[in-house]
Every structure is written in C-alpha cells, then in structure tokens.
Amino acid sequence: MKLTKFWQRIGRNKKNKGNADTPGVDSSPTVIDRSDHALSRKDMSEHALKVLYRLKKARYEGYLVGGGVRDLLLGMHPKDFDVATNATPEEVRKLFGNCRLIGRRFRLAHVHFGRNIIEVATFRASHDQQGGEGVTKDGMIVRDNVYGTLEDDAWRRDFTVNALYYNIYDFSIIDYTGGLKDIENKTIRMIGDADERLQEDPVRMLRAVRFAAKLNFKIEDSLSESIKKNIHLLDGVPTARLFEEVLKLFLHGHALASYELLKEFDLLKHLFSQTAENLDDAGDRFITQALINTDARIKQGKPIAPAFLYAALLWPAVRAEMIGLKYDDLSLLQSYQVAGQNVLENQLNQILIPKRFGIPMREIWTMQARLAVRKGKRPLKLLSVPRFRAAYDFLLLREQSGETQLKELGEWWTQIQQVSDDEKLVMCKKLSSLERTKGRKKGKGKKQVKKNIVKENE
Ligand code: ATP
Ligand code: MG
Numbered sequence: 295m296k297l298t299k300f301w302q303r304i305g306r307n308k309k310n311k312g313n314a315d316t317p318g319v320d321s322s323p324t325v326i327d328r329s330d331h332a333l334s335r336k337d338m339s340e341h342a343l344k345v346l347y348r349l350k351k352a353r354y355e356g357y358l359v360g361g362g363v364r365d366l367l368l369g370m371h372p373k374d375f376d377v378a379t380n381a382t383p384e385e386v387r388k389l390f391g392n393c394r395l396i397g398r399r400f401r402l403a404h405v406h407f408g409r410n411i412i413e414v415a416t417f418r419a420s421h422d423q424q425g426g427e428g429v430t431k432d433g434m435i436v437r438d439n440v441y442g443t444l445e446d447d448a449w450r451r452d453f454t455v456n457a458l459y460y461n462i463y464d465f466s467i468i469d470y471t472g473g474l475k476d477i478e479n480k481t482i483r484m485i486g487d488a489d490e491r492l493q494e495d496p497v498r499m500l501r502a503v504r505f506a507a508k509l510n511f512k513i514e515d516s517l518s519e520s521i522k523k524n525i526h527l528l529d530g531v532p533t534a535r536l537f538e539e540v541l542k543l544f545l546h547g548h549a550l551a552s553y554e555l556l557k558e559f560d561l562l563k564h565l566f567s568q569t570a571e572n573l574d575d576a577g578d579r580f581i582t583q584a585l586i587n588t589d590a591r592i593k594q595g596k597p598i599a600p601a602f603l604y605a606a607l608l609w610p611a612v613r614a615e616m617i618g619l620k621y622d623d624l625s626l627l628q629s630y631q632v633a634g635q636n637v638l639e640n641q642l643n644q645i646l647i648p649k650r651f652g653i654p655m656r657e658i659w660t661m662q663a664r665l666a667v668r669k670g671k672r673p674l675k676l677l678s679v680p681r682f683r684a685a686y687d688f689l690l691l692r693e694q695s696g697e698t699q700l701k702e703l704g705e706w707w708t709q710i711q712q713v714s715d716d717e718k719l720v721m722c723k724k725l726s727s728l729e730r731t732k733g734r735k736k737g738k739g740k741k742q743v744k745k746n747i748v749k750e751n752e
Pocket of ligand 1: 360363372373374376436450451453454456457495497498670
C-alpha cells in the first residue's frame with residue numbers, strides 16, 4: 295500500500311472548532327500536503343481534472359471525492375471520479391455546455407465528455423440543519439438538497455473512507471472524519487451514529503457490504519451490530535433502487551465476496567428471499583461457481599449480462615419451485631415456464647427487475663428444458679437461437695457445481711458445436727435411436743420418457 299503515516303501531520307488549516315453534533319470531538323480537518331501523499335494527477339481522469347480546473351478558474355471550490363480518492367490511495371483503479379463543489383447545480387450548468395442536471399432526491403450536475411460522465415455534487419448539509427424537511431417520519435431521507443460547506447458535506451457522507459477530498463487549489467488531501475486512518479486499518483466505519491445513518495438511508499447497509507467486499511475491509515463492530523438491528527428497514531427501500539444496488543454488488547469484480555457478506559449478515563433474505571429460503575448446498579455451490587466465473591470474466595474485461603446474473607441468483611428458487619409443481623400435468627418445458635414465471639413474480643416484490651432483463655432471464659431457464667429434451671433435429675435449430683450461448687453456459691455451470699443427474703448433457707452440447715454439419719446430424723440420430731431403445735426396453739410409452747427427463751433434472 296502506498297499510504298504512509300502522513301495523516302499524523304496536522305494540517306495548516308486546523309480550525310480547532312468543536313463538532314456541533316458530537317461535543318468534545320474536534321472537527322478540524324487533517325490536511326495532507328501534496329508532498330506527503332501519493333495521489334498523482336496522472337492517475338486521475340482527465341475529464342474530472344478538466345471539470346476541477348474550470349471550477350477553479352471560475353473561483354469556485356473544487357474537490358475530487360469519494361471512490362476516486364479512496365481507490366487511488368489504495369493503489370486501485372477508481373470506477374468513476376466524483377467532484378464536489380460549492381457551486382450550485384445551476385452554476386455548474388452555466389460553466390459547462392455539456393452539462394445536464396439530474397435527480398430529485400439528490401440534485402446533481404452531470405458533465406458529459408462523449409460517453410464519459412463526471413458527476414458534480416454541490417456541498418450538502420445534514421438534515422438537522424433544515425428542520426427535518428425532506429425526511430419521512432421514520433427518519434428516511436427522501437430529499438437531500440440542503441446545501442452546505444465542505445465540512446458539512448464531509449459529515450453527511452456515508453463512510454469515513456468515502457469522505458476524503460483532494461483539493462484542486464493546492465493538491466492536498468482533506469480529512470474531517472478520520473478516513474485516512476480507516477484506510478490504513480482497513481475498516482468501513484459509518485460517519486456519525488450508525489443507527490441514525492442507516493435509518494436515514496437503509497441502502498447504506500448494502501454499500502457497507504459492497505465496500506467491504508471490494509476493498510477487503512472489515513465492517514467496524516458498531517456498524518455491524520447496527521446492520522443486524524436495522525436490517526428490516528431494507529424492505530422499505532424502493533425496489534428499483536435495489537435493482538441498481540444489486541448490480542453494483544455483483545458486476546464490479548467482487549461478486550463472490552459480496553455474496554459471502556450478504557449471507558453472513560442475513561441480507562440475502564431481504565434481497566432474494568426465495569433463494570435464501572431454498573438455499574441448499576447444491577444451490578449455494580451453483581451461485582458460488584456462477585460468481586467465481588463472473589468475477590473472472592470481469593477481470594478479463596468480458597461483459598456480464600445482468601439477465602444471466604439474476605438467472606443464477608434465483609436458480610435455487612426456480613429448482614425448488616419446479617419440485618413443488620405437479621409434473622404429471624406439465625411437460626418439462628411447461629414446468630420451467632411456470633416455475634420461472636412464479637419466481638419472477640414473487641421476486642418483483644423485492645427487486646424491480648426491468649422487463650428487458652426479466653424476459654431473457656426466463657429464457658435462460660426455459661432453455662434448460664430445451665437443452666435437455668433433444669428430440670429429432672431440434673438441437674440443430676437450438677444452436678442458432680440468440681439465447682443459446684447464455685443457456686449453454688448456464689448448463690455448464692449447473693454441471694460444474696455438481697447438480698445431479700445432468701451427466702453428459704453439457705458435454706454433448708459442447709461436442710455438437712465443434713463437429714461438422716454432417717456429424718451434427720449423426721449425433722442427433724444416434725440420440726433419437728438411443729431414446730427409442732430405452733423406451734422399448736422399459737416397455738414404457740412416450741409420456742414416461744418425458745417424466746424420466748423431468749426427474750433427471752430434479
Ligand atoms: P464506487 O464509485 O467505487 O462504487 P464511491 O464511493 O465513489 O464508490 P458512489 O456511489 O460513486 O460511491 O458515491 C460517491 C460518494 O458519494 C461516496 O463515496 C460517498 O461519499 C457519497 N455517497 C454516495 N451514496 C451515499 C449515501 N447513500 N449516503 C451517504 N453518502 C453517499
Ligand atoms: Mg464513485
């Protein structure tokens with residue numbers, strides 16, 4: 295780690311003014327001079343720097359803050375660079391032609407550079423400073439647009455490691471909340487009273503897990519206790535917001551660590567209750583394997599389809615639902631269809647999965663039936679179906695995680711993709727005659743064959 299013990303140097307900006315919220319706690323910031331820290335502008339986004347320089351030129355304050363500073367201090371590549379300023383969103387818009395104002399809950403300026411966006415946030419103050427407006431009776435923040443000073447802004451951020459500011463005027467780092475120490479100690483610590491801060495915004499529970507997983511940090515004890523105590527509040531979070539948060543937990547290269555922590559804190563139940571209720575060893579192995587593969591793909595720069603991720607996270611629920619259905623009346627395909635539909639419908643009460651992901655997710659499940667029932671020349675058609683690749687990967691995953699009774703199914707599909715068209719036909723014919731012999735030997739009819747296939751997939 296590049297970090298030295300530079301935070302011990304008390305900065306020149308020392309104000310020695312007590313913190314109004316916590317009497318007796320000194321809120322003077324620690325300021326680390328540019329010569330005493332390892333943050334370098336060459337590691338920062340040129341677009342973020344452009345925004346900062348323009349703010350400075352117009353005589354506004356300008357700081358890099360959040361993940362950008364935190365990750366660079368840890369020698370990691372930040373996912374994005376956030377800017378904080380004393381300019382209001384409207385003032386920011388006047389400075390940049392390529393700027394749009396977004397958000398109701400948080401009003402933010404987005405400065406566009408082609409496909410790149412730099413998020414510029416005006417310093418915000420805490421809600422105590424506006425007489426409770428914008429807060430529900432349970433203490434949940436619904437609007438957060440009270441502007442404040444840099445110091446106010448620092449204290450209303452979530453975790454100490456996220457409240458470090460890089461000053462564009464003199465390239466120093468400013469730390470009001472003890473974030474540098476927590477980076478050194480690898481700790482996720484809530485700023486202020488953890489219960490209150492989780493009541494204001496329960497999503498902070500998931501953010502704590504996300505940063506602990508991403509940075510391999512420990513969640514500080516009182517925060518950990520507070521998560522356990524307030525866990526039920528997650529059920530009141532808008533389901534669309536949870537969809538976004540879940541993607542952030544799983545699509546940034548630390549999916550497995552996130553999953554382990556969600557289980558440890560019993561948070562899985564509040565995101566995927568059907569999965570949590572039906573999570574046996576096989577299901578757990580399946581999800582673990584899916585997330586190992588997800589992390590590996592991200593590391594290689596390969597894309598991950600949210601539909602595939604959600605299909606995997608809900609697979610234990612689909613399997614349980616299938617077992618609960620009456621096979622006698624339904625074909626394998628129909629059982630998958632009904633089970634998939636039921637699981638998705640229930641899941642929407644917790645997380646709003648948009649249709650554009652929900653539809654392909656269900657296709658991945660129903661394709662499992664199509665991959666199993668390989669009648670006549672149907673496999674040849676399946677090979678060219680758009681969702682084939684995802685469904686095939688899903689099948690391999692099921693095999694990899696040791697799902698019983700699949701045996702040679704994945705291998706058969708691997709083989710048929712590799713051989714010539716003529717050989718593909720031979721493979722299909724061979725399979726059909728094998729099925730016929732099996733059926734005759736057992737002296738059973740068509741329906742029984744179907745039932746056996748269903749059983750194979752239980
Ligand atoms: P990353 O971008 O790597 O996921 P980040 O720390 O930059 O991590 P963002 O979601 O981009 O996280 O948010 C930027 C900053 O805004 C955070 O570092 C934090 O200071 C503040 N922030 C974001 N969400 C919240 C929240 N729910 N409550 C309080 N502060 C928040
Ligand atoms: Mg960020």
